Amino acid sequence: MASTATESLSKLDLNADFASSAPNLQHNLHLLSPQQIELAKMLVETGQTHLFEHWAEPGVEDDEKKAFFDQVARLDSSYPGGLASYVKTARELLADSKAGKNPFDGFTPSVPKGEVLTHGDDNFINFEDMGVKEARKAAFVLVAGGLGERLGYNGIKVALPAETTTGTLFLQNYIESILALQDASCRLAQDDCQTKIPFVIMTSDDTHARTIELLESNSYFGMEPTQVKLLKQEKVACLDDNDARLAVDLRNKYRIQTKPHGHGDVHALLFSSGILKVWHDAGLRWVLFFQDTNGLLFKAIPAALGVSATRQYHVNSLAVPRKAKEAIGGITKLTHADGRTMVINVEYNQLDPLLRATGNPDGDVNCETGYSPFPGNINQLILELGPYIDELTKTGGAIKEFVNPKYKDASKTSFKSSTRLECMMQDYPKTLPPSARVGFTVMDAWLAYAPVKNNPEDAAKVPKGNPYHSATSGEMAIYRANSLILRKVGVQVADPVVQVFNGQEVEVWPRITWKPKWGLTFAEIRRKVCGSSTISQRSTMVIKGRNVFLEDLSLDGALLIDAVDDAEVKVRGSVQNKGWTLENIDYKDASVPEELRIRGFKINKIEQLEKKH
Numbered sequence: 001m002a003s004t005a006t007e008s009l010s011k012l013d014l015n016a017d018f019a020s021s022a023p024n025l026q027h028n029l030h031l032l033s034p035q036q037i038e039l040a041k042m043l044v045e046t047g048q049t050h051l052f053e054h055w056a057e058p059g060v061e062d063d064e065k066k067a068f069f070d071q072v073a074r075l076d077s078s079y080p081g082g083l084a085s086y087v088k089t090a091r092e093l094l095a096d097s098k099a100g101k102n103p104f105d106g107f108t109p110s111v112p113k114g115e116v117l118t119h120g121d122d123n124f125i126n127f128e129d130m131g132v133k134e135a136r137k138a139a140f141v142l143v144a145g146g147l148g149e150r151l152g153y154n155g156i157k158v159a160l161p162a163e164t165t166t167g168t169l170f171l172q173n174y175i176e177s178i179l180a181l182q183d184a185s186c187r188l189a190q191d192d193c194q195t196k197i198p199f200v201i202m203t204s205d206d207t208h209a210r211t212i213e214l215l216e217s218n219s220y221f222g223m224e225p226t227q228v229k230l231l232k233q234e235k236v237a238c239l240d241d242n243d244a245r246l247a248v249d250l251r252n253k254y255r256i257q258t259k260p261h262g263h264g265d266v267h268a269l270l271f272s273s274g275i276l277k278v279w280h281d282a283g284l285r286w287v288l289f290f291q292d293t294n295g296l297l298f299k300a301i302p303a304a305l306g307v308s309a310t311r312q313y314h315v316n317s318l319a320v321p322r323k324a325k326e327a328i329g330g331i332t333k334l335t336h337a338d339g340r341t342m343v344i345n346v347e348y349n350q351l352d353p354l355l356r357a358t359g360n361p362d363g364d365v366n367c368e369t370g371y372s373p374f375p376g377n378i379n380q381l382i383l384e385l386g387p388y389i390d391e392l393t394k395t396g397g398a399i400k401e402f403v404n405p406k407y408k409d410a411s412k413t414s415f416k417s418s419t420r421l422e423c424m425m426q427d428y429p430k431t432l433p434p435s436a437r438v439g440f441t442v443m444d445a446w447l448a449y450a451p452v453k454n455n456p457e458d459a460a461k462v463p464k465g466n467p468y469h470s471a472t473s474g475e476m477a478i479y480r481a482n483s484l485i486l487r488k489v490g491v492q493v494a495d496p497v498v499q500v501f502n503g504q505e506v507e508v509w510p511r512i513t514w515k516p517k518w519g520l521t522f523a524e525i526r527r528k529v530c531g532s533s534t535i536s537q538r539s540t541m542v543i544k545g546r547n548v549f550l551e552d553l554s555l556d557g558a559l560l561i562d563a564v565d566d567a568e569v570k571v572r573g574s575v576q577n578k579g580w581t582l583e584n585i586d587y588k589d590a591s592v593p594e595e596l597r598i599r600g601f602k603i604n605k606i607e608q609l610e611k612k613h
């Protein structure tokens with residue numbers, strides 16, 4: 001014991017020199033463990049001595065000093081390459097930002113090659129078929145660490161109802177869709193398929209506890225708890241100036257200020273958790289990434305996965321036609337003067353200047369189709385697992401970052417408030433070699449994309465013709481998509497009426513919903529609809545069973561069909577009742593629950609026919 005103590009004391013003496021520039025640290029060194037001393041050394045060497053300026057004498061606030069190093073240890077271990085690497089990158093990016101350097105300097109944009117799908121045609125059906133087959137070799141990853149500040153909702157976004165006819169929550173919809181894919185894929189496989197598709201949710205301190213609570217209080221929405229794994233992202237240190245000095249928390253001088261690092265963290269977390277290898281060893285081939293509030297997503301997943309498998313894409317980004325200057329990124333091929341190329345999302349505010357700087361004086365404009373030639377990124381990615389692991393083994397999951405400081409003035413020497421490095425999951429291809437097969441799949445927005453991002457006030461200000469991306473439009477998009485799909489399989493669905501909710505003009509179609517297990521693919525829906533059916537605009541139809549068949553149904557009112565999986569139910573004849581109506585409510589009306597008031601309407605369930613089997 002005594003000799004160990006002497007050894008560590010002499011080590012301390014040797015080490016203590018490093019702290020001469022931080023006297024308050026030096027006085028406290030004996031309180032620290034060898035690991036903490038290493039971290040202290042790293043902080044001093046990376047120019048962070050200011051962090052110790054306010055430290056008290058030994059014996060005063062010692063617990064806080066230890067807590068400081070606990071935080072530093074967390075910040076260090078959760079960042080690929082550690083905190084020293086974070087500071088180094090920050091200095092480089094801050095210098096580039098100060099110099100006004102464009103990250104795309106030297107690159108020329110062009111339209112990349114990808115797959116453009118038309119819903120319901122033979123090509124689409126074949127891709128869906130292939131996608132369902134492949135689904136048993138897929139894992140799903142939901143990034144749900146964001147607070148959704150733009151939406152301003154007090155809860156976590158995945159706990160919001162995607163639509164209020166059935167009250168199905170986003171997380172429930174996602175899980176039920178994955179389970180439906182799992183069943184359909186296993187049925188196709190014909191062997192004794194027992195596949196349980198893995199599902200990872202990336203959370204953050206802002207969302208973690210509430211996500212667990214939502215899952216547990218709903219029995220994981222029917223998924224086996226062992227199928228679900230939560231990975232929590234950590235925040236990153238804030239930066240006070242161009243030297244990347246870490247920002248001291250104003251509320252506690254023994255803490256460093258932190259902010260979210262962005263959804264790009266998902267790659268490092270998956271890699272460091274070891275789960276990718278587990279999946280690979282289990283024979284999985286695909287990882288599908290998606291975001292927290294897109295109620296249409298799983299209508300696009302089977303076909304997109306089919307495209308990945310058929311075209312052997314290492315990276316497949318889902319995209320929708322994009323109006324020029326619309327506020328979504330464009331998927332772009334960039335070719336550098338030195339020959340390098342990459343296919344990558346270019347954010348909308350960068351695309352226009354980039355085009356202008358490279359011989360397109362009109363910038364970001366629509367082509368003869370009425371849309372920008374650059375497909376709009378909806379940030380749902382399908383990666384092939386093998387090449388993904390190879391790449392992450394090289395990078396450790398680090399994603400190219402960016403910094404976005406708000407400068408006080410044109411001298412760009414100080415910031416209005418602290419900043420931090422950020423990264424986006426769609427920037428993963430930036431480090432890939434040119435041999436990587438990077439493509440995209442375009443589908444119509446009515447089928448594939450209706451996120452809930454904007455609060456009612458901001459949504460009402462969206463320029464006419466551009467999508468609102470609100471709770472109102474997100475819900476209406478589900479009814480529209482279901483109505484359009486039923487039209488395609490021969491049901492006469494009445495035209496929508498236009499109504500205004502929370503200041504947003506939206507098309508109101510019949511409120512048609514179904515469980516994913518009823519209609520996962522176009523072919524499956526076509527198989528379940530025959531004869532000649534009609535549905536009036538004021539109608540509501542909810543299908544909950546798997547083997548429900550619509551035959552010569554005439555619906556004018558509300559019809560709810562609930563059947564156990566084995567029951568085969570034929571729905572025919574005329575159904576007429578007072579139905580369910582939509583009642584306007586104001587988003588400011590605090591007497592109405594928040595999840596309803598952000599839509600601007602609630603459903604009055606006046607009369608319905610309920611069929612249970």
Ligand code: UGB
Pocket residue numbers: 143144145146147148202204260261262263290291292293328329345377378379424426451453
């Ligand atoms: N998220 C996290 O999990 N962690 C974080 O630190 C931050 C977010 P936003 P954003 O769909 O049209 C993205 O805030 O960042 C999760 C693309 O970058 O909804 O404004 C969060 O919970 C952009 O290119 O989106 O923009 C949510 O699930 C464009 O495609 C997801 O990340 C845009 O989405 C997205 O977070 C889009």
